Amino acid sequence: MIAGLFLLLPAASMILLLFLPPADSLSSSWLFIGRLHPLLLHFPIVLMPLVLIFEILxxxxxxxxxxxxxxxxxxxxSLSCIAVVLAGYLLYASGEYSGNLLMDHFRAGICAGLGVLVTTFLFFLCQLTAGRFRKWYLTFLLLTNLVIVHASHLGGSLTHGQDYLIAHLSAIFGTKEKALKPVDEMLVYEDLIVPFFATKCISCHNEHKMKGGYLMTSYQALLKGGESGQPGIDIAEPEQSELFNRVSLPADHEDHMPPEGKKPLTDHEIAILKFWITSGASTTLKVKNLQQHTEMAPVIRDYLPESARLNRRLLYLKEEKEKLKKQLGALAEKLQISIAEDLKTSGNFFTLSMKFPPATFTDEQLKALQPYFPVFTKVSLVTSDITDDDLYFIGNMTNLRKLYLQKTDLNGSGLVYLQQLPQLEILNLSFTEVDDASVLQLIKFPALKKVYLFDTPISTEVVKALRQHQPTTEILLEEGPYN
Ligand code: HEC
Structure with a gap:
C-alpha cells in the first residue's frame, strides 16, 4: 500500500507537466538524459502488455x-515509466522537436504514464481490499495498454521510424559524430551561426515569409538588411548593424529578435554572433581562431555540444530532403512529368510541370501526387488536359504560389476550389474558356497578385468590376509567363 501511495506523487507531477509551459533551452547534459527517452520507453511498452498476459494466464x-x-x-x-516521462519531457523542453504531432505525442505519453501509475495503484488497492476494485483495475490495465499503443504510434510517426531512432541512439553513443565536420575545420559563420539562424530565425525570414523585408537565407542577404533601411551587417561600423542591434536589445524590448514567445538566442549564441560581426563578419573565420581568443574560448567550449546537436539535426533534415527528392524523381519518371526543386526557396519545395510534348495528364496522376501536394510551390499544366474537376486536387496544394493553366479546356467552374489556397499569387488562365461568372470567383482569392486572362471569353465589364473590387490583384490581358 505504501508503494501504491508513493506512486501518487509522480502521478501528480505528470498532471502538472501537462499544464506547464515548456522550459527554455536546457543545457546539453539534460539533453543527454532526454535522448535516453527512445531507449527507455521500451520498458513500459513491454511490461504493461506482460501484466495483461499474466492476468489472462x-x-x-x-x-x-x-x-x-x-x-x-x-x-x-511504474518506475520505468516515470523515467520515460521525465526523459521525454527533457527532450521536449530542449526544443529539438516541435509541432502538433509532438504535442499529441507529449499528451498521449503523459496519459500513458498516468495510466501505468494508476493501474499499479489500483492493483495494490485490490490486494488490500480483497479485490473490491478489481474491475477498475482491469479496466485501467486495458485502457493503459491501448493508450500506450497510441502514444507509441504517435512517437513512431514523429521520429520517422527506424532511421530516426538509430540517429538518436547513435547521437548518444557518438557514432554519427563522424558525419560532422571536425572542430578544426569548422567555420564560424557556416557551422556555428547558420545552424542557429536556421532553427530560430529562418522560419520568419525566408523567401516566402520575409518579415520586416529581411532575408536571412544567404550571406549577401544577411548583409543587406530589410525595411529599416539599415544594413543588416555594416562591416565598417559593426555596432550600427541592424542584426547586431536586434539581438542586443533587452529581451522584453519590442524590437528584440526573435520576437517574444519565440525561442530566444542563448547568451553563447549572442556572444558568438556579436563577436563575428564586430570582427568583420568574415565567412572564412574559423572556430579554431575563436578557440585561441581568451574571451571566446570558454564560450566556444561550452557551445560546441549544442552546435553539434543543431548540425546533426540539420544533417538529418538534409538527408530527409534527399530522400524526398528521390521519391519525387521516381514519381516524375513514372508519370512522365517534370518535378524540380524550387531553387528560390530554401525549404523542401518543388515545382511541377508538363514535359514537352505534353503527355496526357489524368486525375489518376494527380491522385498519385497527392501525398506530396504540400511540397509544390509552382505548378505549370499548360496545354494539358486538366479539367475543372481536377482543380479540386490543385486546391489542396497548400503552399502553391504560382499556377499556369493556359491553353487548357477549363471553363472556370473549378476555380472555386482554388480560392482556399492561402498563398496563390499568380494565376494564368490565358487561352481558356473561363467565363464571366466563374472569373468573378477571383474576388475571393486571398493572396492573388496577378491574373492573366488573354484570349478568354470574359467581358470588359467583368474585367472592370474585378479591377474595382480587388485593387490588390492585377488583371492582365496578356499571354503571361509559362513557368
Ligand atoms: C516569429 C517571426 C520572427 C522570427 C522567428 C524572427 N523574426 Fe526578425 N523580424 C520579424 C518581424 C515581424 C520583423 C519586422 C518588425 C520589426 O522590425 O520589428 C523582423 C525584423 C527583423 C530585423 C530587422 C530588419 C530590418 O532591417 O528592418 C532583423 C535584423 C531581424 N528581424 C533579425 C532576426 C533574427 C536574428 C532572428 C533570429 C534570432 C529573427 N529575426 C527571428 C519576425 C521574426
Whole structure:
C-alpha cells in the first residue's frame, strides 16, 4: 500500500507537466538524459502488455499464483515509466522537436504514464481490499495498454521510424559524430551561426515569409538588411548593424529578435554572433581562431555540444530532403512529368510541370501526387488536359504560389476550389474558356497578385468590376509567363 501511495506523487507531477509551459533551452547534459527517452520507453511498452498476459494466464489457470509476478512487473513498469516521462519531457523542453504531432505525442505519453501509475495503484488497492476494485483495475490495465499503443504510434510517426531512432541512439553513443565536420575545420559563420539562424530565425525570414523585408537565407542577404533601411551587417561600423542591434536589445524590448514567445538566442549564441560581426563578419573565420581568443574560448567550449546537436539535426533534415527528392524523381519518371526543386526557396519545395510534348495528364496522376501536394510551390499544366474537376486536387496544394493553366479546356467552374489556397499569387488562365461568372470567383482569392486572362471569353465589364473590387490583384490581358 505504501508503494501504491508513493506512486501518487509522480502521478501528480505528470498532471502538472501537462499544464506547464515548456522550459527554455536546457543545457546539453539534460539533453543527454532526454535522448535516453527512445531507449527507455521500451520498458513500459513491454511490461504493461506482460501484466495483461499474466492476468489472462492466471484466469485460465495456466499460471497458478500470478499476483507476486504481477506486482513486481507493475512496479518495474511504474518506475520505468516515470523515467520515460521525465526523459521525454527533457527532450521536449530542449526544443529539438516541435509541432502538433509532438504535442499529441507529449499528451498521449503523459496519459500513458498516468495510466501505468494508476493501474499499479489500483492493483495494490485490490490486494488490500480483497479485490473490491478489481474491475477498475482491469479496466485501467486495458485502457493503459491501448493508450500506450497510441502514444507509441504517435512517437513512431514523429521520429520517422527506424532511421530516426538509430540517429538518436547513435547521437548518444557518438557514432554519427563522424558525419560532422571536425572542430578544426569548422567555420564560424557556416557551422556555428547558420545552424542557429536556421532553427530560430529562418522560419520568419525566408523567401516566402520575409518579415520586416529581411532575408536571412544567404550571406549577401544577411548583409543587406530589410525595411529599416539599415544594413543588416555594416562591416565598417559593426555596432550600427541592424542584426547586431536586434539581438542586443533587452529581451522584453519590442524590437528584440526573435520576437517574444519565440525561442530566444542563448547568451553563447549572442556572444558568438556579436563577436563575428564586430570582427568583420568574415565567412572564412574559423572556430579554431575563436578557440585561441581568451574571451571566446570558454564560450566556444561550452557551445560546441549544442552546435553539434543543431548540425546533426540539420544533417538529418538534409538527408530527409534527399530522400524526398528521390521519391519525387521516381514519381516524375513514372508519370512522365517534370518535378524540380524550387531553387528560390530554401525549404523542401518543388515545382511541377508538363514535359514537352505534353503527355496526357489524368486525375489518376494527380491522385498519385497527392501525398506530396504540400511540397509544390509552382505548378505549370499548360496545354494539358486538366479539367475543372481536377482543380479540386490543385486546391489542396497548400503552399502553391504560382499556377499556369493556359491553353487548357477549363471553363472556370473549378476555380472555386482554388480560392482556399492561402498563398496563390499568380494565376494564368490565358487561352481558356473561363467565363464571366466563374472569373468573378477571383474576388475571393486571398493572396492573388496577378491574373492573366488573354484570349478568354470574359467581358470588359467583368474585367472592370474585378479591377474595382480587388485593387490588390492585377488583371492582365496578356499571354503571361509559362513557368
Ligand atoms: C516569429 C517571426 C520572427 C522570427 C522567428 C524572427 N523574426 Fe526578425 N523580424 C520579424 C518581424 C515581424 C520583423 C519586422 C518588425 C520589426 O522590425 O520589428 C523582423 C525584423 C527583423 C530585423 C530587422 C530588419 C530590418 O532591417 O528592418 C532583423 C535584423 C531581424 N528581424 C533579425 C532576426 C533574427 C536574428 C532572428 C533570429 C534570432 C529573427 N529575426 C527571428 C519576425 C521574426
Amino acid at each position: 492466471g484466469r485460465i489457470r495456466f499460471l497458478k499464483e500470478p499476483t507476486r509476478a504481477i506486482s513486481l512487473v507493475l512496479l518495474a513498469a
